[in-house]
Amino acid sequence: MALLLLPLAACTGSGAVGPTVQPAGGPESARTSALATAASAVQRDAPTANLDVYLVGFHPMKDDPSHQFEAHHFCHVANEDLMQCALFDGNTRSANLTGIEYIISERLFGQLPRQERQYWHPHNGEILSGQLVAPGIPAAAEHALMASKMNSYGKTWHTWDVSAGGVQGGSLPLGPPRLAWSFSREGEARPGLVAARDRRMGIDTVERRRARQDLVPLAHPQAGVDALRGRFGRPTLPIPGVVDAGAGSLARSGSPASSER
Numbered sequence: 512m513a514l515l516l517l518p519l520a521a522c523t524g525s526g527a528v529g530p531t532v533q534p535a536g537g538p539e540s541a542r543t544s545a546l547a548t549a550a551s552a553v554q555r556d557a558p559t560a561n562l563d564v565y566l567v568g569f570h571p572m573k574d575d576p577s578h579q580f581e582a583h584h585f586c587h588v589a590n591e592d593l594m595q596c597a598l599f600d601g602n603t604r605s606a607n608l609t610g611i612e613y614i615i616s617e618r619l620f621g622q623l624p625r626q627e628r629q630y631w632h633p634h635n636g637e638i639l640s641g642q643l644v645a646p647g648i649p650a651a652a653e654h655a656l657m658a659s660k661m662n663s664y665g666k667t668w669h670t671w672d673v674s675a676g677g678v679q680g681g682s683l684p685l686g687p688p689r690l691a692w693s694f695s696r697e698g699e700a701r702p703g704l705v706a707a708r709d710r711r712m713g714i715d716t717v718e719r720r721r722a723r724q725d726l727v728p729l730a731h732p733q734a735g736v737d738a739l740r741g742r743f744g745r746p747t748l749p750i751p752g753v754v755d756a757g758a759g760s761l762a763r764s765g766s767p768a769s770s771e772r
Contacts, residue, residue, distance in 0.1 A: 580674035633733035636695035641719030
């Protein structure tokens with residue numbers, strides 16, 4: 512808590528981000544508005560009141576990595592090993608709920624059945640690249656938060672496709688949920704995607720990456736780092752400290768690793 516009381520001058524970037532799409536449907540009536548107001552006065556909102564950690568990052572879809580977009584996470588810290596996040600396409604009151612993400616520690620990931628692990632993406636690339644941010648809190652507090660999430664994993668399902676290659680998506684949550692993944696190499700994010708977020712929110716991803724270099728020694732090899740390698744149609748570069756857990760075994764066995772310019 513002491514970190515959160517540091518001078519606001521040291522705060523990370525922030526900014527209002529409106530929803531990506533306008534949901535289909537007619538304007539809210541006076542009756543519906545009155546009912547919602549009355550309900551909020553007497554009903555409890557305990558679960559949502561606990562969504563007090565705000566993160567912003569980017570998700571490519573595992574089945575189609577070219578399909579990627581910005582994701583606003585509002586999370587509850589359940590315990591030292593688990594966070595539960597609701598995903599939105601913005602951070603204003605009109606933002607649309609687009610999915611969920613569960614974040615677990617390396618320890619819990621190690622206890623998962625092998626078949627289950629295919630759904631969990633690694634987080635070291637997001638953290639060490641500077642792309643994952645916690646807007647609006649002091650820089651030292653954000654740094655401590657990112658250090659605590661090193662070597663963690665996320666299971667993310669998007670239920671509303673609000674963006675397709677930078678083009679406005681559908682106005683209703685149609686189709687099946689899609690499993691999201693993470694970026695683990697420089698150049699995997701669509702050109703302009705991170706820069707657009709940074710401009711709107713006053714964030715400097717390059718500076719974030721520089722400030723997090725002291726976290727590199729904390730990084731362990733992770734499962735899933737190379738799951739999307741070579742599937743972005745452009746050259747990519749490794750991020751120092753971000754290593755696939757299978758890379759060492761491939762080298763020892765003499766099996767050729769996938770090559771990429």
